[in-house]
Amino acid sequence: PETRDSDDYKIFWRTLAKGEPVKGIFKRVDALGNFIWLNAIYNPIFNANKEVVKILKFATDITAEQERLAEGKGILEGINSSMATIEFTPTGTVLNANDNFLKLMKYTLEDIKGEHHKKFVPQEILQSPDYTAFWDRLGRGESITGIFQRVDGRGKNIWLNAIYNPIFNASHQVVKIIKFATNITNEQERLRRSA
Numbered sequence: 001p002e003t004r005d006s007d008d009y010k011i012f013w014r015t016l017a018k019g020e021p022v023k024g025i026f027k028r029v030d031a032l033g034n035f036i037w038l039n040a041i042y043n044p045i046f047n048a049n050k051e052v053v054k055i056l057k058f059a060t061d062i063t064a065e066q067e068r069l070a071e072g073k074g075i076l077e078g079i080n081s082s083m084a085t086i087e088f089t090p091t092g093t094v095l096n097a098n099d100n101f102l103k104l105m106k107y108t109l110e111d112i113k114g115e116h117h118k119k120f121v122p123q124e125i126l127q128s129p130d131y132t133a134f135w136d137r138l139g140r141g142e143s144i145t146g147i148f149q150r151v152d153g154r155g156k157n158i159w160l161n162a163i164y165n166p167i168f169n170a171s172h173q174v175v176k177i178i179k180f181a182t183n184i185t186n187e188q189e190r191l192r193r194s195a
Helices: 007-017 063-082 099-105 129-139 185-194
Strands: 022-029 035-046 052-061 084-088 094-097 144-151 157-168 174-183
Touching: 007 022, 007 035, 007 052, 035 063, 063 099, 084 099, 094 099, 129 144, 129 157, 129 174, 157 185
Parallel strands: none
Antiparallel strands: 022 035, 035 052, 084 094, 084 174, 144 157, 157 174
16 A cells, blocks of 8 residues: 555556656565565557557566565674674775774774775784685685684774675675674683683
8 A cells, every 4th residue: 555555656657658668676465465576567568659558567576585685684784783894805905894893993994995904913913824824715715703813993902703704796706705793802801811
């Protein structure tokens, strides 16, 4: 009803009546009353006098894909609201970061976009063979999980429980790395004091 009674729906039919095709993704209701999603084109058919005599609809049911997208979006929104996330190229250049990451690390996006991950790494770790291998492993598509020491924009040590997760394209090539992290600095400092 919210679609059927809307001004957009009236415009939709006026557009078709004028002879203009309409394409897009449409929410509809099946015979059982369930919502379905269709990727469709509504194509006006003309008579010899160039008058629209009917509308032919070609559609593909994309309900499953839309539900997966909605679920994925919900998961990402949950992660984004509770975790620090940052995106890198496969070789470690910063593409984007969420507000949680920027607040935690004391940077603005302008400060870090286009910079390399090494900006956040203590010098002694940066010079280690493990750090060189780190980006090679990620670039080959290997996820890396652990507790990582990093340095914020004010030079303070931060400890993160994080996963660096490669993202693949349809050809199974790594196109970016997303890091999901939680701040465990207080816990790590307590452990060091009690040791």
